Amino acid sequence: MHTDHRSGCPINLSLEVFGDRWSLIILRDMIFGGKRHFRELLNGSIEGIASNILADRLKRLMELGMLTKADDPSHKQKAIYSLTEMAIxxxxxxxxxxxxxxxxxxxxxxxxxxxxxxxxxxxxxxxxxxxxxxxxxxxxxxxxxxxxxxxxxxxxxxxxxxxxxxxxxxxxxx
Amino acid sequence: MHTDHRSGCPINLSLEVFGDRWSLIILRDMIFGGKRHFRELLNGSIEGIASNILADRLKRLMELGMLTKADDPSHKQKAIYSLTEMAIxxxxxxxxxxxxxxxxxxxxxxxxxxxxxxxxxxxxxxxxxxxxxxxxxxxxxxxxxxxxxxxxxxxxxxxxxxxxxxxxxxxxxx
DNA sequence: GCAACTGATTGCAAAATGCAATTGGTCAGG
DNA sequence: CCTGACCAATTGCATTTTGCAATCAGTTGC
Known part of the structure; x- marks a missing residue:
């Protein structure tokens, strides 16, 4: 978790969370598209996110408390991402x-x-x-x-x- | 004006406008702080924006139609920036x-x-x-x-x- | 076995950013 | 006229982030 912030202003802190070109796109696809897997998010996004960026943002959103990750019971290395209340x-x-x-x-x-x-x-x-x-x-x-x-x-x-x-x-x- | 967009999705297009770490900070300072001059925005922001980034973002926001620029009558090279309805x-x-x-x-x-x-x-x-x-x-x-x-x-x-x-x-x- | 698929990671070129110094011009005071 | 403070930027350069393709090891179905 980041602890060094530019300021304690709510708008600034919000920008530090999704003031980039991809984080909100991922959340949009999860919320509106119902996407829950890495591959769905990777192939499903019209904007064409790269896999390393997706991996990085998923990790970051988890660290920020916006997402959680769980194992998919049907597939050992398939992960299911869930929105938290913070994201909802x-x-x-x-x-x-x-x-x-x-x-x-x-x-x-x-x-x-x-x-x-x-x-x-x-x-x-x-x-x-x-x-x-x-x-x-x-x-x-x-x-x-x-x-x-x-x-x-x-x-x-x-x-x-x-x-x-x-x-x-x-x-x-x- | 940019004409090449990643997609026509409203959320994506909004992100292309202020999906960066500074554009919304500038608009925040103008809206909530009443800042209208380059120097006010430069010195007034708690987050400490750099002058080249500020100049670049002001130009970009003008191209996007969020701001307009006018000469300050009291000072020949002092510029006054105004919000447009789009920004308001x-x-x-x-x-x-x-x-x-x-x-x-x-x-x-x-x-x-x-x-x-x-x-x-x-x-x-x-x-x-x-x-x-x-x-x-x-x-x-x-x-x-x-x-x-x-x-x-x-x-x-x-x-x-x-x-x-x-x-x-x-x-x-x- | 083996091909297809899983969530990632790596390497590398290109672009964006942060920072300090500097530019050309204007203004008020003396 | 000078001079120093002030104006909105611009420049140069090191650092960071991004985009993109290739690749990775493990898992699954056949």
């Missing part, structure tokens, strides 16, 4: 970040539909999402019923992809 | 980030009182803060009256500093 409580920040990015940055429609749905769902949806994640990663008994928030977001994503594919068929070569 | 709308994110850091990271009491007050004030306080900033940086007519949010936060900070100094006098060598 980032959901509102990720929701705001996505909403801000959607307004101000050149996002693609497919990849921003999740952010849009999460923004429209507001705090109730974020709480349901955090409850889902606690259930999935911490074994907490789930209070809510119905489809998981991740499934809802995924369905929205697939609807956009399907619509765009259909549009491309009917209006080729725009 | 980060206030809720900074508030969440501060709140998260306050819970999970080893923050100092003096430097986290602002985050605490901003968290307790909630969205109404954030909106007042953004209104203040629009008035200050964009010249928008201010709708709200009373002390600025920055002044309120600053007063809270000074109260903590004064209390701690008093405690140190009455209970020396803890």
């Amino acid at each position: 409580s980032l959901v509102p920040i990720l929701a705001h970040l996505g909403a801000w990015g959607r307004v101000w940055l050149p996002v693609s429609e497919e990849l921003s539909i999740r952010a849009e749905l999460l923004e429209k769902g507001g705090p109730p949806m974020w709480n349901k999402f955090m409850d889902d994640l606690r259930h999935e990663h911490l074994g907490t008994p789930s209070l809510a019923s119905g489809p998981t928030v991740r499934a809802v977001l995924q369905a929205g994503y697939e609807a956009v992809v399907a619509r765009k594919a259909s549009e491309a068929r009917h209006e080729p070569a725009v | 709308s980060l206030v809720p994110i900074l508030a969440h980030l501060g709140a998260w850091g306050r819970v999970w990271l080893p923050v100092s009491e003096e430097l986290s009182i602002r985050a605490e007050l901003l968290e307790k004030g909630g969205p109404p306080m954030w909106n007042k803060f953004m209104d203040d900033l629009r008035h200050e940086h964009l010249g928008t007519p201010s709708l709200a009256s009373g002390p600025t949010v920055r002044a309120v936060l600053q007063a809270g900070y000074e109260a903590v500093v004064a209390r701690k100094a008093s405690e140190a006098r009455h209970e020396p060598a803890v």
Whole structure:
């Protein structure tokens, strides 16, 4: 654990945690993509993280208390990474970040539909999402019923992809 | 302006904007500290930014549309930096980030009182803060009256500093 | 056995960072 | 006019971090 900080300011300390180009990407893929294995994170990330960087960040996030690692019973050297409450409580920040990015940055429609749905769902949806994640990663008994928030977001994503594919068929070569 | 992005994901694009150790620190000092000049930002930051990094980040933030630069009429080569709406709308994110850091990271009491007050004030306080900033940086007519949010936060900070100094006098060598 | 897959590690070139010194220009006081 | 303080940067250089490909040893299914 690092003990030498630039300052005790909360924003600075937060930046020391994920003020880099990869840590939040990994957490995003775990939270929104449901990724839990090294290989899933390595091959699944659209941004193309390198394996040494992934290994380093996973280690760092564990040291920071954002992740825990456990053996996969089905596979001796397969590891399962779990989010801690510290990481799960980032959901509102990720929701705001996505909403801000959607307004101000050149996002693609497919990849921003999740952010849009999460923004429209507001705090109730974020709480349901955090409850889902606690259930999935911490074994907490789930209070809510119905489809998981991740499934809802995924369905929205697939609807956009399907619509765009259909549009491309009917209006080729725009 | 950069046109090559790793992906169109809003979170990724947001990280490409301030996924580094300094950009958000500069915006924090401008938003919460009211800093508008190069020298204020250089000497005022507790974290001790280097002048070349500051110059580089100011340029980058301008290219990204987060800041604008104007000549200071009182001083020919003194420049005044202003926040754009794009930067002002980060206030809720900074508030969440501060709140998260306050819970999970080893923050100092003096430097986290602002985050605490901003968290307790909630969205109404954030909106007042953004209104203040629009008035200050964009010249928008201010709708709200009373002390600025920055002044309120600053007063809270000074109260903590004064209390701690008093405690140190009455209970020396803890 | 053996190929495929697991979570990593290594080596190396390229880029980013931190730090101190310096630049060209402006300002107020004498 | 000088002069020294101040202004927003820029330069040079050593250190650190990053990106990328190749590689590692152990495990699994066949």
